């Protein structure tokens with residue numbers, strides 16, 4: 001009936017807007033209780049009128065159990081592994097961060113540019129995944145696997161509220177692959193372990209295991225009970241449309257289409273800009289809501305990335321800069 005259809009459409013719009021404000025803008029405008037009340041009302045409508053429960057409904061209907069394991073997905077564009085740099089002994093900064101100095105200098109020389117612009121990002125310590133959207137609708141999600149082939153965990157990813165089931169706004173390509181990290185926020189990790197201890201269940205060793213373990217559950221109903229989040233940080237396949245010429249502009253575009261992107265991402269120029277960012281993020285590491293194990297520097301313009309190319313599978317245009325290993329506090 002028309003009034004029921006109208007009510008469910010209004011509830012969907014309100015819930016999707018609330019997801020966007022909470023996960024993308026980090027600026028919720030309704031309480032969790034109000035959010036849950038609207039979700040329950042929509043679930044009740046869908047229970048009474050099943051044709052309302054389409055795959056892109058925010059009720060994120062839990063799919064069937066993946067009996068016998070996950071299907072394999074071949075990544076049309078391999079998911080890159082980043083070369084990484086560690087700190088070394090040395091009198092001055094260029095000595096201590098020699099690998100970063102070499103990385104940046106090689107780009108200056110190859111592209112004949114002074115102090116090139118980089119997209120600089122926290123290196124999230126979760127599970128890398130690739131999300132495929134066709135005509136703006138989420139159709140498939142896969143783990144990184146070995147970079148060439150991963151596991152199809154679409155049903156589980158549908159239960160992650162930070163992942164849009166359909167894109168927001170307009171102007172997206174016909175086919176768009178967005179890559180990023182599924183993470184378990186620290187507060188959700190602590191809550192999970194509090195619950196596990198109280199109910200004599202095995203606590204998680206760290207949030208990364210929480211994300212990996214939750215996503216690799218064969219039963220999506222279990223994944224749905226684990227609070228997971230997601231942050232986009234790269235693009236894969238793009239067909240039937242184009243993206244901005246720089247990575248930083250693409251990340252902003254992804255936010256507008258409904259993807260969470262870490263608020264810590266920024267742009268920096270030259271070696272000094274990279275090291276300033278490394279120190280800045282290093283200083284606030286323990287206050288971030290998610291675990292990170294370093295930062296990532298990426299040459300910002302895609303034309304420059306193409307010109308720099310790759311060494312084996314690791315790009316010449318990007319590098320991860322790891323913090324010294326932290327003594328893991330036993331939890």
Ligand SMILES: NC(=O)n1nc(-c2ccco2)nc1N
Nearest residue numbers: 080121122123124233234296
């Ligand atoms: N783990 C993480 O946070 N990553 N990983 C990349 C990446 C890997 C390959 C291309 O980009 N970027 C960020 N921020």
